[in-house]
Amino acid sequence: MITRLKSCLGLLLLMLLWEIAPRVGLVRMDILPPLSRIFIAWLGLASSGELWTHGVISLFRAFSGAAIAIVVGTVLGVAMAASAPVRIFFRPLMEALYPIPKSALIPITALWLGLGNASQITLIALGCILPVAVGAYNGARGCERVLIWSGRALGAGKMRTLVDIVVPSALPELLSGIRTALALCLVLLVSSELIVSKNGLGYLIGFLGGSGIYDAMFAAVLTIAIFGLIVDRLFLRYIRWVLSWQ
Amino acid sequence: MAVIGRTEDGVRSSPVASALVWLAGIAREYGSLVLVLICWELVARLSLVPPYLMPPFNEVLVRIWAEIGDGTLWVNLLDTLRRTLVGFGIAVVAGVAIGLLLARSSTAEWLVGPLVSIGFPLPKIVFLPIFILWFGVYDTSKVIMIVCDAIFPVITATVAGAQGVERQIIWSARNLGAGERDLLWTIILPAAAPQILSGIEVSLPIALIVAVITEMMLGGTGIGAAMMESWRFAESTGVFAGLLELSIIGFLLIRSMNALRRRLLRWHAEAQADLV
């Protein structure tokens, strides 16, 4: 209990400072609204429905993009580990594409698909495939041969071995690749919505900032930040649970 | 096959044979890449997709050549690189310092530790509009944003590395007469170096990604800004040229990072091989 309290203390102090500093004039109120005002602004955004309409759009984009990346990335990575021709074809491509800063894709998908959902979903999918595929590939490649052999000896076919033995033993690296991908997914989502979009939470932030409604902008920013934090914590829980056999 | 066998034996390695071996190696190494580039060129040339969506590869190269010629490439490239490296450098120095502090001082640990563990998974890029509000649209905002994003992997890696130093290694050093300061500089830092470097390796690409985003958002100079400019005028060659340039920067940065790691961790590469 004490340690719990202790671990929150730094955060509480920061929040307190945030509330007090603008009120006593340490920083300008319009540049850093006190926390309570931000909360009130958040209630306003939530009750007017703006937060939800834009939030649902962002959520849909993030979810679709991430889902595509996870499925395609996993299949690609495992296939590369399992089959030499696939590996020979995709490895050089992966090595060439890996160093590209993923954000460089923002204008590309916007060029291809305009400002709608399709553009953002493609961006997220393209950007997040590589971390997933690399995790799956490294994990699957690290699967011990004796495990595969014993699977075959126990009568499992090639496909079965892949699904029953290779994928589970690739799981730790695959999951950590997916975790990276999820973080990247949010970054790409928010920044592309800020830069090239007509809706979504990122757009909302840009719009509020542009119109000088700063307390609402802070509220929207904190909403996304906290959402990202929750997603990561939940996924970490999930990883622990899935890997509890370790 | 026989040709390859002979060259390997070194009995009669004719220049033709060794050239063939070399070509086979190249094909295996880069075959698919070349294939994809050729497909790109063909698709664009045969107008299977409109050129404003996908310019032919050679036109992209011509465009880059032109940018080299009129000097815009260097301006943009150096700007992007400078911001990335300045932000990255600050992130590394500050990150290692904060990490060591967190690992060695329990007060710092319970005051700042939770902030770090919350800050790491936050999508910090959402704070960019706030930084614009505070610091304007010039380099300050950009560099601060890069530092914010790139510092967390360094901090957590440093904490993990410094806390993971074997107790007996520290004891040995103390036993041999090391004081607190010696301990930090000659034992904990080198012992944590492999982990710290892994953290740095994660943070370098992040720095580049964020640098590009800030340039795209805030405009001004830099490759990211140039790409957005081209995008606005639907100039697809410019967009793709930017993509290619950024890929090359990313590639060079990652390569130099690897080289640095190999240099610094000569002792470690083999250590991993036969650790019991």
Added chain:
Amino acid sequence: MVAPMEHAGPGRVETGSEDAQIVVSGVSHVYRPKHGRQVLALDDINLTVRRNEFVALLGPSGCGKSTLLYLTGGFLPVEQGTICVLGETVRKPGPDRGIVFQHFALFPWKTVRANVMYGLERKGVPRREAEVRAAEILVQVGLKGFEDSYPSQLSGGMRQRAAIARTLVLDPATLLMDEPFGALDAQTRNLMQIELLALWRRSPKAVVFVTHDVHEAVYLAERVVVMSARPGRIKAIVETGIDRSDPEFVKSRAFVEKVDEIWHLIHEEDGKAAP
């Protein structure tokens, strides 16, 4: 035999000229891990190691041998009782008490030479002199030619020798060794034992040598301290009284009987621990 050392301090450095080098009196140690339950690792240990004496510490796994060594080395705080080395109460680690850990604890990022020179550098020995002394000691332990290797490039026995050299180069008056030969094969182990004895004769010092191996204990030590399992207590102290001048002394009756005697002491312990 145990002298309380209440007045230990600079004024009484002459204690060194008395017979005792290490005096452990009434030492108990409790581990209080953050998670899990407390462990009473040592319970009221009293032990005196005479000047330049070679003592072996023998006992079942988990009886607190390492703990006693860590306390003497000054790595863990002595919370109950006192430990004095050459008349000074132990409070922190120091180069007067050299320690060789069970798992070497070489600095993996330093070459063998740099490892050996580390303690000399801390003492402020000039670089050239440090290099000369490191080279000498490396010849002594048979690591000539491997000065520039990293620990990871050495065999287990060589790493052990490097660790010993790193400690010996400071010529500590007290040497604490925690199962230093535990990881070695029988042959290397025997070679190392011979080298250690030779070294100890050349430059006498008090040695506390922790081991699981009764044979090794009797082979090396003048006295063998047998400890009992949890909580660690001293069960018996046996004078070996072996005449080592005969090169074949391992086969002598006296030697075999000593080993047997200590075996029995330890096996009684097995009987007790079972129910």
